Amino acid sequence: MKRLAILTGSDIRAYGGGEKYIIELVKRLKGFDITVYSFINKKEIRINDKEIKKMLKAKLTYYNAITIPISKERLPLTLSGLSILNQLCKYDTIYIIDPSVPLIFMVLTSTGLKRHGPKIIFGAHDPSFLKTTSQENTFIKRLLIKFYVPISRAILFKIPNIHVLNNYNQKMLKKIGYKGNIYKIPNFLYYKKSDIKICDNKNRFIVLFGGRLAVYQKGIDLLTKIIKKVISRNKEIVFQIFGSGEDGQKIIENLAKEYPENVNYLGFISNKNLDDKYKNSSLYIITSRSETFSLVTLEAQAHGLPVIAFDIKGPKDIISKSSGSTIKTFDTEVFSNEILKYYGLWKKGKLNIKYKKRIIDYTFSKYSDKIIIQKIEKMLM
Secondary structure, three states: OEEEEEEEOOOHHHOOHHHHHHHHHHHHOOOEEEEEEEEOOHHHOOOOHHHHHHHOOOEEEEEEEEEOOOOOOEEEEEEOOEOHHHHHOOOOEEEEEOOOHHHHHHHHHHHHOOOOOOEEEEEOOOOHHHOOOOOOOOHHHHHHHHHHHHHHHHHHOOOOEEEEOOHHHHHHHHHOOOOOEEEEOOOOOOOOHHHOOOOOOOOOEEEEEEOOOOHHHHOHHHHHHHHHHHHHHOOOEEEEEEOOOOOOHHHHHHHHHHOOOOEEEEEOOOHHHHHHHHHHOOEEEEOOOOOOOOHHHHHHHHOOOOEEEEOOOOHHHHOOOOOEEEEOOOOHHHHHHHHHHHHHHHHOOOOOHHHHHHHHHHHHHHHOHHHHHHHHHHHHO
């Protein structure tokens, strides 16, 4: 049985998209003895240790780290009191999912440079080395990041294997000169098709939005503009928003107070309740400025919902003409019009069960776990 270490730079208890990926992945992998190394960050915790142990079908080890100013990356202090070298050299494969560059450097120098060391794969699910400087930072931060990007790329290019989730990042790696193995394998559905429940939703047209409420990345400011535009033209449309934390939560809370009849803020909701929200909605929207894959796009389509998103990497790979729309970035007027267009289709009875089943069939035909897990297992061997 292959020994596999999965390292992540986030706290597994944050239970966001990346953490869900790890939890669901280890449930499905066969032929591996797995240990997950999770960074400790009490500010990120959404579910407790008992729940994680119940969900995560693998051994779990937490490690401490300090956050580096400017880059916001984490420098590991210890892995359960032992050095990374002592911990990781015993594994056959090390799968590093979006951690900090310092952690990758430490793994490379301690294990990757050994002639018969473990197979090292960097899961570049949100790769900072493929990003441009962020407009949300100050001038000084942007300048420092500009100098940091070449250093991080030099380190990351020493990794012999990189796993990406979308076409854009695959092309970018080749464009900037990466010579190692590139595995382009998308995320997978965590549902069984037989478990999906759909309904006609003839009483209300509900538009669903959810995720981390980060203003810049998730476009909470854009979402607010879109909602206000739509409500000013059609007060029959209801927006339901789930998620918690980050700098956008207060904005959403205030929006719900301003439009109590049209905007419902649900907070953080469990998987069971989320399935009910998907079932009872008519449309899903994503206003992100940046996504690497967008698991919620996949989840929404798996429940038969058409999805509207801006034309960015990740969602543009998933959304087809028959399963939603991608909008010119970042045109809130066109986005609002598209919501109203789907309302018109719903009003005519065209967003019915038959329509939803077509989206479900399309999504499962490309992203079922049976198809994707085989590719991931082959990558990890």
